Amino acid sequence: GQNIDQPTEMTATEGAIVQINCTYQTSGFNGLFWYQQHAGEAPTFLSYNVLDGLEEKGRFSSFLSRSKGYSYLLLKELQMKDSASYLCAVRDALTGAGSYQLTFGKGTKLSVIP
Amino acid sequence: EAQVTQNPRYLITVTGKKLTVTCSQNMNHEYMSWYRQDPGLGLRQIYYSMNVEVTDKGDVPEGYKVSRKEKRNFPLILESPSPNQTSLYFCASSGTGTGTTSNYGYTFGSGTRLTVV
Numbered sequence: 371g372q373n374i375d376q377p378t379e380m381t382a383t384e385g386a387i388v389q390i391n392c393t394y395q396t397s398g399f400n401g402l403f404w405y406q407q408h409a410g411e412a413p414t415f416l417s418y419n420v421l422d423g424l425e426e427k428g429r430f431s432s433f434l435s436r437s438k439g440y441s442y443l444l445l446k447e448l449q450m451k452d453s454a455s456y457l458c459a460v461r462d463a464l465t466g467a468g469s470y471q472l473t474f475g476k477g478t479k480l481s482v483i484p
Numbered sequence: 485e486a487q488v489t490q491n492p493r494y495l496i497t498v499t500g501k502k503l504t505v506t507c508s509q510n511m512n513h514e515y516m517s518w519y520r521q522d523p524g525l526g527l528r529q530i531y532y533s534m535n536v537e538v539t540d541k542g543d544v545p546e547g548y549k550v551s552r553k554e555k556r557n558f559p560l561i562l563e564s565p566s567p568n569q570t571s572l573y574f575c576a577s578s579g580t581g582t583g584t585t586s587n588y589g590y591t592f593g594s595g596t597r598l599t600v601v
Contacts, residue, residue, distance in 0.1 A: 403589040412574060412592035413527075457527070459589060470515035470534070470578045472589055476526035 372396045374475035381481045390443045390478045392458035404443045405457040453482045486511045490593030505560045505596050507575030515578040516558040520571040565600040
């Protein structure tokens with residue numbers, strides 16, 4: 371089976387740094403995605419990791435360790451507009467339907483407070 | 485602009501009255517999928533389609549139908565809606581499993597908030 375775990379909720383202060391963890395257990399691996407979702411809106415793409423290491427994109431960075439089945443999303447210089455849910459998703463196959471399918475975690479609701 | 489267009493954004497209906505939520509994408513994507521999202525349960529897949537005339541069940545297909553007669557369109561049909569289908573629905577599409585397009589995973593529609601009373 372497939373299992374993706376991430377914390378349900380987190381709170382952080384404006385201007386600070388927050389790390390949102392994601393662990394996964396899947397039958398295969400072909401990429402890990404992070405999406406941001408504001409309440410009532412569609413998820414939007416943040417980052418993609420397929421090799422081990424850190425991918426940096428402005429205030430957001432994402433890290434992957436395939437051997438540990440672990441990823442984190444790092445948000446720096448937090449702003450109030452970063453209050454949203456953050457979804458971790460794994461693609462677990464190279465061919466067939468699985469090469470498109472994403473399995474999603476339940477999301478981490480981040481609240482940024484002044 | 486590359487996008488997935490879902491309609492309507494909001495819908496209130498009564499139990500048993502058939503409805504269709506439309507989804508259209510302009511990116512020539514092979515893969516399309518429907519999800520429902522409920523508090524505490526995350527995104528759950530209803531149906532997906534690998535290409536025209538090819539559809540398959542996701543995790544929660546009961547009470548739903550889909551069709552894929554054209555590559556760009558993937559409507560979700562509720563033949564006899566019930567209150568437990570009250571939810572936020574998302575359509576998503578994706579390109580081939582390799583290459584640059586796949587690095588973005590899914591492109592989502594704006595969502596349809598459905599209330600069945």
